[in-house]
Amino acid sequence: MKPNIAIIGAGLAGLTLARELNEHADITLFEKARGLGGRMSTRRRGEHRWDHGAQFFTARSHTFKALLKPYIESSVVVEWQPNITTLSPEQPPYKRPWFEPHYVATPGMNSLLKTMSTGLNITLQTRVEKLRQEAGKWQLFDDKSEPLGEFDWVISSAPLPQTEVLLPFKPADWAGFGMQPCYALMLKVEDGELPVWDAARVNDSPLGWIAFNHRLPGRNRNFGTVVAHSTSSWAETHLEDDQDSVREQLTAEFCMLTGVKATSVLEAHLHRWRYALATEVEGEPVGYVLDAKRKLAACGDWCLGGQVESAFTSAHQLAARLRADACNA
Template sequence: MKPNIAIIGAGLAGLTLARELSADAHITLYEKARGLGGRMSTRRNDTHQWDHGAQFFTARSKAFQTLLAPLISSGTVVEWQPNITTLSPDQAPYKRPWFEPHYVAAPGMNSLLKALGQDLDIHLSTRVEQVVAHNGGWQLFDDNGQLLGEFDWVVSSAPLPQTQELLPARLLGDTLARYQMLPCYALLLTINDADLPHFDAAKVNNSPLRWISFNHRLPGRNINAGTVVAHSSDEWAAAHLEDDQETVKQLLIEHFCALTRVNPAAITSTQLHRWRYALSADVPDPDCEFVLNAPAKLAACGDWCLGGRVEAAFTSAQQLAKALRTEL
């Protein structure tokens, strides 16, 4: 009889784990958001869209390249060959070369997750609030105290702080405490393309901003309107995390305009997204690709185990799946 496994979080790690184990177990995924994506989310309105989390990804492992191959063939994943520059408030811009393929999903970054989520049992808009031991297994309860189900195993692929809150500290606490996640702000702007510089994206030095992308110029975007995503540095975000959000937004707009020489009057709309758990701090042990307590039938995986890259989420989940197959 196949075991029942609950996976908390339907980002890349959770979806990868579910796909890897679908032949070995009954898998149910719970995602608190209304749609798939996590930090590969795409925000849309009637005329614009912003990939306000991950901007691109690389594929350095053979396993991840194999996963992407059919998605590249179908056009869901597209190689991105942008004009990249480096900006700094105290130095002239200079071109920034890339030495490996970089990819985006189309028409939005969450398209990759939608493709991977097909045929999986995913419960969206469902926040898991409690994980409670019961009869040798686990019960999951939502934020209304309603029982979601009983499971043999529970795996969290949620961001680290949420994983720490959900999974019993006495069983995984010491291991999880070794990891850390860092915040980031995403500034989302609409600006006519004619009012923007010629480059497609910029790495930023010596500024509260660390990255600027003209999102509408990414491959496969079915939009004509100009959209900008500008990410802050994690240090600046941490220092201003609880500041008045309108003040934070205006400060980042000022830095964006100073760096790009865009006239503030050209900006037609502004939004700010606060990612509390955006980036991974230094990895304490690169050989520890996941967290597992087999006797307790609890586990965790995610990009935070391996440094925060998109591919890290896939690798963490794939390696956990290998370990779990020996336990099921």
């Protein structure tokens, strides 16, 4: 009989894990949000779209390249070749080259995950709040204490702080892992008011990254959309500040850096990513956290440094370990 596995989180790590274990187990994914994506999600407001989390990704390992190949062939994933610059309040901008392919999903970053989710059993808008073990089975409950089912295994692909609270591991099991916050500023600006470059790394500023989202491949260029990410250090300092004040400060910084007039900013929205960036893992990184005896595990980009590919690699390594353990059981 196949084991029942609950996977918490339907971002890239959760979906990768589900796809790689789907033939070996009965999988149920639980996602607290209304849609798929995690930090590869896309925010919508009318005709405007903002990829307010990850804006691109690289592919360095053979396994991740193999995953992407059919999606590249079908144009769900395409290479992004932007005119990218470097900005600083005190220095003139200069062109910034990229030395490896960078990719985006089309028409939004969450499009890759939507395609990957085909055929999987996913329950959306469901927050797993607690779990307890009875007679060798894990009982899951939502935030209203309603039961969500009985499972042999529970695996979390949620951000580290949420996973730490939910799974009863020892504190030492989380040693070496950490996450940092980030603000995402989403602006509506007519394209003609924007500079000619497409994206910018920013130095010596509360902002660390600016991209003109509508100029990414496959987007609607008729509607000017900007995504600007704060640095993690600035976000950490101002995490609990009044959010209107944060939005206004970051919008003013954007205008100062780009030369865009404040009157040209037609809309400004803010998203606070409490758990956006993984801290650097010291020593030889481990791709997952596992308690095989109690049938608990966790994976995610935070295990391997925080990139999009890190989320895939973490889940891929955990799936291989679980398949190997099942074969040797």
